[in-house]
Every structure is written in structure tokens, then in C-alpha cells.
Amino acid sequence: MRDVLTLKRVTSWTILLFFALFLALPIGKVLLTALTVENGGFASNVLQVLDQKWQISFLNSLKFSLIAASCSTLLGFFLAYGNNFTNLGPRFLKVNTGILQFPMLLPTITYGFVLIYAFGKQGLWTRMLQQEWFNIYGKIGILLGFIIYTLPPIFILINNSMNYLDNRLFVVSRLMGDSWWQSLYRTIISPLYRVLAVAFLQGFFMSFTDFGIPSAVGGQTPFITTLLYDGFMGTIPDFQYGSVVALTMLLPSIISILVLNYLQKKVVRYEKPQNLLLKNNSVRDWAFRCLFILTSGFILGVFLVLLVIPFLTNWPFNLQPTLQNFTTFLQDDSLLMTLKNSLLMALLTALVGTIFAYFAAIMTSRERKVYKVNQLIDSVSTITNSIPGMVLGVAYLLIFTSTGLHNTLMILVIVTVVHYFATPYQMAKEALQKMNLNWENTAKLMGDRWIATVWRILIPNSKVTIVDMFSYYFFNSMVTISAVVFLTSANTMVITAKLKELQHFGRFNDIFMLSLFLLLINLVMQLITHLIKRRLTNEKENTRFTGMHSLNPIIRRLQQR
Template sequence: MPNVKPAMRVIYIPILLLFAAFLVIPLGILFIRSFETSEGFNFSNYIAVLSNQELLTSIGNSIKISSLTAVITTVLAFTLAYAVNCTKIYTPLKMAIKTGILLPMLLPTITYGFAIIYSFGNQGFITKLVGRNLVEIYGFNGLLIGYVIYTLPAAFLLINNSFKYIDKKFIIVSKLMGDGTLRSFKNTIVRPLVGTLGGAFVLSFIISFTDFGIPASVGGTYSVVATQLYQVMLGSIPNFNHGAAIAVVMLIPAVFGVLLLNYLEKRNFHYDKFGETELTPHRGRDVGFGIVSGVVLLAMLSVFAVMFVAPFVSSYPYDMTFTFKHLLDTFQSSDLTAVYKNSLFVALLTAVFGTCIAFSAAVLNVRTAVKGKSSLDTIAMMTNTVPGMVLGLSYLLFFNGSSLKGTFAIIVLYSIVHFFTTPYLMAKNALSKMNPTWETTGELLGDSWLKTVYRVLLPNSRSTVIEMFSYYFINAMVTISGIIFLVTAQTSLVSSKIKELQHFGKFNEIFMLSLLIFVTNLAVKLLCEAFQKKSNKQ
């Protein structure tokens, strides 16, 4: 590892200052504001908040539905990952699961609620097919369906990745040793994945507990803490101090989640040797998991089928005549095209600058001897812990009187900070696997440290960098929880515009904008995957 060069400090110091200004200080101000009253600093905000029966009910509702969501999501994600990795179901079905499960991630969560309404409502698409109402979709049921769809892709990715590091020969050995099906399953599959399953549960709980998009569209009278915070901050009579106190309360489950994850991490174990083993076919297992996986995937995607139907008929569900009128109206509306261009602009800037910052931070941490570089891991942990709504609210309070208020810059900075953890870890994992002597070799050959990074490390990380870009772009396109506090009429994005259109019942415009986001994100993802394949071949 090379000695600390001036160029390293030139990069390291601005990154630290960036996160100090746009993460640590805003959260500190939020915490201080939660104690601020007209009579000085005291606990009266917390007393008022925690004595509010409506708020306590909403917190209880959020805990209840998020816990149930986390259980269902973890079980379903495990089932799908097991089907992909430990059965001999048809290869096309495996590919369909791995691809189809990720499609909801390309849409803003507020769209989920409207898709559920148009699928399960009295005149819904699925209701029409079945011939009767399957569930009452406003309130608990609608939220549960939306949360499970929202959290399932992330939980699946986590568990599916861990399955790749399970040595399947132990499954065969267990059978040869005479273990029963349940005992073999517990010892060779469940035990190695305890930490990952716990992580999937915590992840699902936190992101459903703090989501605003789904409750905003389908929550009905079932109050949750995210909508309570929105009403306190942006209602008819805003109360910033009470909002700050609610935001701090929302951090508590996230902190407990991180502590639980650290505990579960100790339960993980690694194999001394790892080998690829082909499992033998088992008709009952393969058919059973194939059917279950197909049903789960079809059920999830069928909720969004209406989104591809409603905008292309005259008046869903009353006049099903095919038409391009709504599509043409969307593109002819300067208001709607403006918010779409805004979203593209923000997503592109977030992806470019976010990727540069996350990659630079990872290089500094893994490939240099810069003093205090472990602070970058602390920053990653903080950004992973703080919910989007809480971070957005902290920006609203901290930058309220500044020139950054209501600008695209603040939205881009919010997105870079909020989504920092995953791209940073992607780069960190990739860089840690590279030869640690490359920089020293480059120095001996007369290259500067920056030139070695540019000519050696970056080309060897090209595939990861492309994946980081894709992650930042897609998440910046669909985010709503935090930016709802930051956008103005001039900087409105598609996800916030959908919230506005809800009040006027303009569902054709809502679905058309959602389709634009979906198609854009899908195109970016496919393009990035094509570049990755090309990069891997090179």
C-alpha cells in the first residue's frame, strides 16, 4: 500500500466535508430542533408527541404491519432464492424469477398503491377477471400487499447472493449420512443463512416502516408514522419542532435493526473450501417449488398489469377502446414533460457524481494508508441507517434559509448521500479483491498515484462502476420519501408530481408518468448490463 500522497488528501478531505455538511450537521440540527421550544430546550416536544394518541396508534400500526411484511417477505424471498439455487426447475423459469422479481424496483413506490387500487378495487383489473372483490384494498390489506411487493426484490437479492456461497455438497453428504429432509434442510441451508435471513427481515422492516409512497396512495384511514410526519411538516399548520421529534423517534427502529444485524453477523460461518456441486433432480421438490415460484412471480407482476392497460384505453374500465390519446396528451403537456426532464436531469447528475464520490471513497479506504479512512465505513453505516424521510426533513430544517433551498443541487446531494452505502460497498468489495501491489508497481514505473488509479484500478473495476451508475440512476428516478420535502414547483420530479396528480384523480397521467419511469429505468438497466458484458469480455 503506497504512502499517503497529497492527491489522496485532496480527495479525502472534500469527501469528509461533503458528508459533514450534508449528513452529520443536518442530522445534528434535526436532533437539536427536536428539543427546541418557545421556552428554550427541553423534552416537551417528545412529551407532546408521545402523548398524542393518534401518533402512538400510527407508530403501533407501522410496527405491526412492517413486522408482518418482513416475515412474509423473508419467507417468500427465501423460497424464490431456494428455487433458483437448490432445485432443478426449468432454466427459463429460473431466469424469469431472477429478472421478473426486480421489475418493481424500476417504479416509484407511490405507483404501487395506484396499481393495487386499479387491480383490486371494485372495478379493478383482477376483480373483473375473478368476478368479485378479493380484498378490501384501502388500509391494512393494501399496505401489506404494497409493502411485500416493495421489499421482496431487495430481500431476494440479499438471500440469493448468499445462496451462491453455500457449498451444496454438504446437502448430498447429509442425505448419505441418513439425515431426514427437515434435519438436512435445517443444517445445510437454514443454519448457514441465519445471518442473511435476519438481515432480510431487518431490511424489509426498516424500508416498509419508513416508506411514504405506498401509504400516500393506498393507506386510507390506516394511519402510519410516515404519513403522520408528512402531515405535521406539510399540513395546514406545520410544526417543525414536533416533526423533528417524530423523525428522531423514526430512527429508533433503524438503530435497533443495525444492532441486530451486527449480532446476526456473528452467526454467519464460512466454508474452508468451496466447490460447485450439481444437485440431483427430485420431481416432487422441483415441481412444487416451480409452481410456488411461478405463482408468487405471477401474482406480483399481475398487480402492475393494469398499468400497461389503463393508459391505452379511452376510459378504464368503462370504455376499453384502444387509444394513444393519453400518451399524446402526456407528451403535449409542457407540465408533465418538464417534470420528466427534471427527473432525468437529477438522476443523471446523481449517477455521475454519486458514482465518482462512492468509488473515490472506496479507493481511499481499501487502497491507501490515509489516516482516519475507517470514518468512510462509519459514514456508509449512517447513510444505511437513516431513513429517507428523516434525511429529507433534516435538509429542510438545515437549508431552509439558504440559497440551496428548492434547487436541483439539494435534491442531487440528497440522493447521493441517501443511496451512498450500496455503491460504496460494491466498489469496496471489488477493489479489495485486486492485487495490493499495483500502486507500488506503478510508482516504481514512474506513474503518479492518480495515474495508477485511472490506468489500472478503474479499468479493472469497470463492470462494478457501471453497476454503481445503474443503481444510483434508478433509485434517483423512483425516490419519493425524502424529496417530498425538498422539491418546489420548478424542481418537481415525476414521483412528487404523481403525488400531486392524485389529488385531482388524474390516474391516466399517473400511469403514463409511471410507464415513462419504468421504460427509462429498464432501458438504462439493459444498457448498463450490455456494457458490463462487453467489459467482462474485454
């Protein structure tokens, strides 16, 4: 008993120590750097940093993020409604929802480049339509990039919640004489207002903290993320200036955490939600069919250049098909090393992050006795996603520059594990909380150690969740740029940071080739995880008794006795 408890407590304290070293300490370093008193005191230094340039950058980030989040939330709601309350056909919906999620497989800095090559002065669609409809640099390019970036996760969040709505209430509301709008508000919008608020906040936070899109199509419009990048990576770095800017980026994080904690108490639940056969309405169905086609068509039209430009000799001057760009790419050792570094970092991050998040979830969800250390782990775990990646990158740059972690692949793995920790942790926690708490006690009576119980009982019953955790970490590691852009070196360069470097030299063919290979890697990994999950699901369905699979090791031991 004492050994088991000791192993659990050691695990809890190890997880807490990890957060202390790689979250609390770096953020504390940013705070100390910002509070450094020079030339007149802290107050005067802050006033110098919060000058007109900062105000314009902050307001631009705030304004564009609010507009983009509002547009994405509204569009995501209608798309989710069309997916759940129309008769568009499962095949049509499956294809279009898959297209909606396609941008999640690419980094945001690539969005900017494809927008330029799609709608710029020499863009694909500009040349085909013989007209430049708008200037892609600046306001329109930023908004389009942010909407493409935020729409997929917002749609997924709203759509998943809408699946649990009971549409019988909508029918009852209409029978009671309510208008279509009143029924929509009372039976769909009202139960989902918390989810809609969360989706809006997520879209706002993603846009506010994104660096890739403003750096690609921002033009002369300053943003808080580009201002922070210039503060640390500009011609004359100013760490104190950058640290103060980084602290101001935490303001939306604090507000979003407070709002989300308030909304957490406003949850609407249905005991037995059931779906009725939807009434045929050709006007409604065609309206939503057109909405899906326009949205999917726009996304495909934007990213089509990714499949066209790399296989042309020299866009837009020589449009002869060629494989020379592909051959040149394979002969460039630096680009191949970047590809290998990204793949290795993503695999290591997915492996380490999945193990770490899974054991953290075990500590906070499988213990009958509540320990303060586990409560602290749970509190810290839920806020990691609310810390901007650029702030983490700056913090790691400040505190680990003179250590052995500096300019290594491991520091990229650690910062990515911390940055994306909250979602895999919540996945594992929800899966583990649904399991019977008596399984560990039964195994303990049979003489099993705690780690053996985890390996033989908990893990087999959460394989699908573990695959989801691994894939979440892998995909985000492949496309992240905000944190790693400060921490890469010539030997540890990853694709997203390399894209920023190639932009500086105008090597757009290499940019598209790298983006294309990144997309292929993510598509292959998506296919692999899909096949694994389907196999695991089939195995689970073929299990004769629901709980028999988890208790098989114990039953076999009882039979042996």
C-alpha cells in the same frame, strides 16, 4: 512523494467535509429543532408529540413492517431454494427471477395505484372476476404493497448467499440418517441465519420508512411516515412536532445497526464450495414451479394495469382503445418538464455519486497506513443507508431553506447521493480490496502520480463494478420519493413527487402515463448497462493474462526505457 500524499489527504478531508455538511449538520439541525424548549420545557413538548395519534401511527408502522418483512423473508427463502436446489431449468428460472425483480424499476407510490386499479371496486381483476375479494384500502393493501416492495431485494440477498453453499454437506447429512428437515436446518438454514436476519431487517426497515405505499392505499390507517409528512407539509406545518417524529423514526435504525454489527461476527465460510448433480424429484420440482408461477403471475397481474389503463378512453366507463392519453401527456409542458427533471437528476446523481463513492472506497481500501480520517469515512459510509430518507429530507428542508441550494435540482442530487451512498461504496470497496496493493507502489517507482495510477490501473480493473454503481444510483434516483418529496418545487419537480401531487387532483391517467415513461427509461437503462457489462466481461475474458491488462501501461514504459 509529498505531492501524492497531499492529494490523497485532501481527497480524504474533502469527503469527510462533504459528510459533515450534508449528513451530520442536517441531522444535528433536526435534533436542535426537536430540543427547542417552548411552553413548559422539552419534556412536556415531547409528551405532547408522543400522543395517542403518534402511538397508533408508530405501532401500525411497526406491526405492518414486521408482518411484511416476515412474509417476504419466508417467501424469498423458498424462492431462492427453488432457484438453487431444484431442476426447474435455467430458462424458466431466468424468466421468473427477472419478473421477481421487476417491481424495483418503479416507485412504491405506483404500487399503491396499480393495486387500486387491479383489485379496487372498479379494478381490472375485480371486473373480470365479477367479485371484489377484499378491500384494497387499509390493511390488505398495505401488506400487499410492502411485500411486493421488499420481496425483490430480499430474494436477491438470500439467493446470492445460497449460491455459495456447499450442497455436498446436505448429501452427507442425509447419508448420516438425518431427516429432510434436519438436513435443511443444519446445512442451509443454519449457515444462512445471519443472511436471513439481515434480509429480514432490510425488509423491515424498507417497510417502516416507506412513504409511497401508505400514502396511496393506507386509507384512514395512520403510519409514522404519513404523520411526518403531515407535520411538515400539512395545512399548518409544525416543524418542532415533525422533528420529534423524525427522531423517533431513527429508533429502528439504531437497533438495526447494533444487530447487524453483532451478526457481522457470525459468518460461515466454505473453503471450496462445490455443487453436485441434484437428484430428480418431480414432486419437489412441480411444487417449486407452481410457487414461482404463482408469485410471478401475481406480480404481472398487479402491474398489468400499468400497460392497460393508459390506453383506454376512460376506465371503467369507456373501454375503447385510444392514444389520446398519450397525446395529451406529450402536450402537457409540466409533465414533460417533470420527466426531464427526473432523468437529469438521475444522471447527475449517478455520475456524482459513483465518483464520490469510488474515491471514498479508494481512501479506505487502498492505503497501507491506516489514517483516522479514513476510518471515520468508513464508519460514516456504512450507516448512511440506515438513516430514513424522510428524515434526510426533513433535515435538508430545515437547514437549507434559506440558502442557495433551496428549490434547486442540486439539493435533490446531494440528498440522493448521501441516502444511497452505502451500497455503491461497499461495491467499490470489495472490488478494490481484491486488487494487488503493490500496483500503486510499482506505478510510483515509474514516476506516476497517484491520480494517474487511479486512472490507468484501478479504474480499468473495476469497470464492471463502476457500471453497477452507476446503475444502482440511477435506478434508485428514478424511483425514490421519501427524501425528495420535501425538497421539490414547481421548477424541480421529479416524477415520484409529481405522482403524489397528481393523486391529490385525481389525475390517474397522468399518473399511469408518468409511471409508464419512468418504467421505459429504467428498462432502456437496464438494457444499456447489461450490454456494457457484457462487453466489458468479454474483453476481460479475452485478456491473455489475468494481470497483464492492469500492468500494460507500466510494461510499455519499461519497454520504452
